[in-house]
Amino acid sequence: MSENARLTVGDKAPEFTLLDSTEKPVSLADYEGRKVIVYFYPAAMTPGCTKQACDFRDSLAELTGQGIDVVGISPDKPAKLAKFVERDELTFPLLSDPEKEVLTAWGAFGEKKLYGKVVQGVIRSTFLVDENGVIEAAQYNVRATGHVAKLRRDLSV
Template sequence: MPTSTRLEAGDATPAFTLADQDGAQVSLADYAGTKVIVYFYPAASTPGCTKEACDFRDNINSLKSAGYQVLGISKDGTDTLKRFRKEQGLNFPLLSDADLTVHKAYGAYGEKSLYGKTVTGTIRSTFVLDETGRIVLPLYNVRATGHVAMLRKRLGLDA
């Protein structure tokens, strides 16, 4: 299976509506006029995904003070997301994309290398969106460790 088409800076953001950890419908349109960081991660409660989510949790106040909202998206079901959010004290919405439609629209699902083998799955990716719904910064194959620090630096948020 080939990798989905990758998005580039300046592209319009693919719209979506997904269920959050509580089953409520969340649309990207709900964040119109706001800067948004959308990140895709392979699976809740795995070591790398936990580290990445907690990194966003620990930096949420500085991201919000810079005008950013954070949305995490995985293929996990809402019950799994609710448990993950509670266990880790996460302070931003986690969205369920069980059928991978949104993953594919963002190019965050496809072939990747895992321990030297080519597999098909979620490509850890992050997208920074501006207030008009355009992609400012598309990042594919990001590392869980140090991801938010790298993102803050790229966004000029380090003082």
């Protein structure tokens, strides 16, 4: 299984501008001066991705209280993201990367094992980007369940 380029602590976060669920462009530069969690997930409205998104939603007040925003990115189109936001009352931006260019730039798309088989797909990943756009934490192959609680422990939030 070949490894795609992965980001590590201290790397400059790759810039992006993607459409959110309302088709408004959102850029990493919009978060300059604040910390932001950028997380990548395979597909809106699937059980694991729903659990993870709802965990971020339920932790958002504590995270923003510590100066940390949250952005989720998947290959889903904005219309599907809009349904996900509405259905689960998600209160942070979900961004659409159907070409998988941002996913690839962040090392969150490539070969992975799924039920014992090697497949191409989204690698569930989470990053903390500091106020200056530098990677402060990079976690690949995270589990959907319990990940946000672990992340909050790691960040002391």
